[in-house]
Amino acid sequence: MRVYEAMVKSSLLYGSETWRLTERFKSRLKAVEIDVLKRSSRTSRREHVPNEVIKKGMGVEDNISKDIERKQLVQAREAHGRLQATQKSSIVVTEYSQEKRKAQTRVGTYHP
Template identity: 45%
Template sequence: MVKSIISYGSEVWPLKERNLKLLEATEMDFWRRAARKWKLDRVRNERIENIMGVKHRISEDIKINQLRWYGHVQRMEENRIPKKILNWTPQGKRKRGGIPRWSWRE
């Protein structure tokens, strides 16, 4: 239940490395609490996952959901708004300086 609450609406999130790390840390905190193992017990994450029978991580679930949503949008009719937004290419140039946080497709 917690996994579904954390990942609600994740189909449209622009996932960056920092966000993935935060999600995985939150998930591991949940699994540790459920297994009643604390950081001071010095039990490795892999061991916790084995104890709890974790099949796949939350980041994998989110990526699967994003691909499912992308396929859904690709099958839509051309005049639907999500498809128009996804296929939109901006006019003009980007602002100068720095590395952009997101690409246009994200």
């Protein structure tokens, strides 16, 4: 299970914040995840063990697409926060520049 978390899951999730999750892509990810779990548990496809039994036996609760959706939500929240911070700082800089320009014009040292 530790190998799955450290190697497989991290490899599958790399860069997933920017992926577009279509239904076809989700099903392909699920197939890869189940394949890895079956190989890790040394279960053959010929044994016809249901996927849920394998996931439960390996201690995996959510599928990989849920993890990707969570990562995308976190990324979106962070991007939104950065955007708001940038907008606030640009407003402050603009106000500061306008005040500085007015002060310099009053003194007579700067004429734009």
